[in-house]
Amino acid sequence: MSGATAQATPLGVYVHFPWCLKKCPYCDFLSVAEPEADRIPHEAYADQVLRELERRLTVGLEPGAQGEALELRSVFFGGGTPSLWDSAALGRVLRGILERLPWRELPEITVECNPTSLDLERANRLADVGVNRLSLGVQGLEDARLEFLGRLHDGALGLQAVADAVASRVPRVSADLIFGVHRQSPEAARAEVLRLAELGIEHLSAYALTIEPGTQFGALARKGRLPLLAEESVADSFLAVEQALSERGFAHYEISNYARPGARSQHNLGYWRGAQYLGLGVGAWGTVRVSEHAGTRGTVSLADGTPGGTARLVRYRNTPSPERYLRADFSQLDPLMSLGGACASRQPSSELMSELEELSPETQVSERLMLGLRLAEGVDLEQVEAETGASVLTAERRRAVERQLERGGLEWLEGGRRLRIPRAAWLQADAVIADVM
Ligand code: SF4
Incomplete structure (x- = not known):
């Protein structure tokens, strides 16, 4: 539609x-x-x-x-x-x-x-x-x-x-x-x-x-x-x-x-920029923002990217077994298990899902840096902070960024809003990212 x-x-x-x-x-x-x-x-x-x-x-x-x-x-x-x-x-x-x-x-x-x-x-x-x-x-x-x-x-x-x-x-x-x-x-x-x-x-x-x-x-x-x-x-x-x-x-x-x-x-690009994705099928991973509405069991909603409120980012993985997936009875699936189980119980205990995890704001920041720094456009730090609600440049990470700026492993763009690995340092990208993480 x-x-x-x-x-x-x-x-x-x-x-x-x-x-x-x-x-x-x-x-x-x-x-x-x-x-x-x-x-x-x-x-x-x-x-x-x-x-x-x-x-x-x-x-x-x-x-x-x-x-x-x-x-x-x-x-x-x-x-x-x-x-x-x-x-x-x-x-x-x-x-x-x-x-x-x-x-x-x-x-x-x-x-x-x-x-x-x-x-x-x-x-x-x-x-x-x-x-x-x-x-x-x-x-x-x-x-x-x-x-x-x-x-x-x-x-x-x-x-x-x-x-x-x-x-x-x-x-x-x-x-x-x-x-x-x-x-x-x-x-x-x-x-x-x-x-x-x-x-x-x-x-x-x-x-x-x-x-x-x-x-x-x-x-x-x-x-x-x-x-x-x-x-x-x-x-x-x-x-x-x-x-x-x-x-x-x-x-x-x-x-x-x-x-x-x-x-x-x-x-x-969606993955590298931290967009939500719905995973379907055997072994599929999905990362979606969900909201719980108190008092109405089963009302878990895919939510927009606004931080705060009750929206949480949840990552799930479906069972890697084709046999199990093919015989799964989705009508019996507890809705809170299907997307927001992490919010309710933190137990990936459904027949369909093998893993389920709520991503903390700090984990989200780490992932955004790990993936976004692989891009020529780099990472928009203001946007990451707005979307995760967490600070990117903690004291420790600021020291790592400064270290890499001195070595040429990182550079600032857009007046210090965007961080990226310059092309000349892409062969060392894994080490730069590990340092910043
Ligand atoms: S087994 Fe070979 S063809 Fe199948 S997903 Fe892996 S790389 Fe691709």
Whole structure:
């Protein structure tokens, strides 16, 4: 539905689709291997996601609640591999979201895709159900490196999938690449991003390979059996990618993200700027502001961003078990458990939720700094204080900021209102952020 007000508070929706054809050895996302796409419960999963949405909004957007001021800016189908989801089932979920949440301009609607499950026909089917952005997990273009990464596709299929996405009726295409892999030179990383840029994508996420503890790569690295690239070479690749893309007119707007003018990811900007997002589906995280209205059990409302009053910021995570999610009875879900349970009991004790936490103002400030300092625009400290109700520059944090200002790790913008890491220090961003935190 449309009808959001001019002072609206931005809201994103994240829908997790947990199935993949195979588990990649470096991946620590919640994903379940199902080699037979036909065995995925496409319709039953869509039904459950819609039931979850309905249940959360029944208790969340009541007439007269502050939730009316929310404005849906983005919907992101992530995974797992949501391009495996039957497009009609995915479209049903999308329609439900667009009908139930307020928006003024059509939100950015992204589907993450794998080259093994995207071709021209499928991209057009996604366009027909309303998807306006595809994000393709290309990860690399060299066959040996893709094999090392455990991908099911080769470089040619990755290129074909990107070309199909660009040729389709979906207007916007992004690609994901991994650099800093064993035996990959900075020149090779540069050549790959240039090849993708030539195909007509307008957004690119380039991540250095990271070894996560609970993965196959993590286990191999612990035993010293995973060949890794030297840190200096990874840094050289980061600089090579940045230079190549800036020559092609891409702005480096976040440490790992590049966009042509007007093509920044609205959904991810929401995360980095601390916007609320409703998470739906298996293992989905959500962070929403809720209000409790005394005396009326079940009246938990998605609230606008105004601090104070009874509004609290709550983060929840749905169960990571597809079986449990698929059999959950949402009609039986206690509304105070579904969004505001933290306010009432601080117990994530529902069948659906595995985690639930109320974010203190101090935690909110830390998260806003941790994420916002990754952006070229930096962090608006006045806005963070207004939205969290907490002071950003505590005595300890002020000392860290001054230390980093002296070292060139931070700089002030807008007369000391906005803080950011200058481009020249982005390679040290993790250390700068850790110091400030
Ligand atoms: S396809 Fe993506 S989500 Fe699935 S296992 Fe591989 S990296 Fe993880």
